[in-house]
Amino acid sequence: MSDFEKLAADFAEAGDGILKEVSASVSKGSLNVKNQIIKDFKSSRHFKGGKSINWNRDVRYEITKTADSIESKIGPYVDQEGFGTLVGIAIHGGSRGGGGTVPDPLLALQAEEPNFIQATDDILKKLLP
Numbered sequence: 001m002s003d004f005e006k007l008a009a010d011f012a013e014a015g016d017g018i019l020k021e022v023s024a025s026v027s028k029g030s031l032n033v034k035n036q037i038i039k040d041f042k043s044s045r046h047f048k049g050g051k052s053i054n055w056n057r058d059v060r061y062e063i064t065k066t067a068d069s070i071e072s073k074i075g076p077y078v079d080q081e082g083f084g085t086l087v088g089i090a091i092h093g094g095s096r097g098g099g100g101t102v103p104d105p106l107l108a109l110q111a112e113e114p115n116f117i118q119a120t121d122d123i124l125k126k127l128l129p
Helices: 003-014 016-043 083-092 105-127
Strands: 059-065 070-076
Touching (some): 016 059, 070 105
16 A cells, blocks of 8 residues: 555545544634734724724635535635725735735735644644554
8 A cells, every 4th residue: 555545544534533623723724814914904004093994894714615625715805895995005005106005915824824734734643543
């Protein structure tokens, strides 16, 4: 039996336990990324007050699960009036100058990557023989 076949057998043996554990890890990582994105927006001189922004509505994550995968979409919700129309300018700047005072959300994702990899490694060590 090859290493790959052994790993596939181990995954099959672990069953739903892996998806349940990984789902919790994806949810925690998504929340961490979301919170960093909110922190980045709030640190911008243009969003400091943020009194008219409902941060939990306007920056969010959605987790999609299938039988064999878990996916999370994280970021500012840009399909509404107000805050959503300013997100691109806030991150990338405008064509006539201005904006560009908020870090790209991809940086928040990259910062969370080592934590997610470690959590996934811990799950595999716990569930696989």
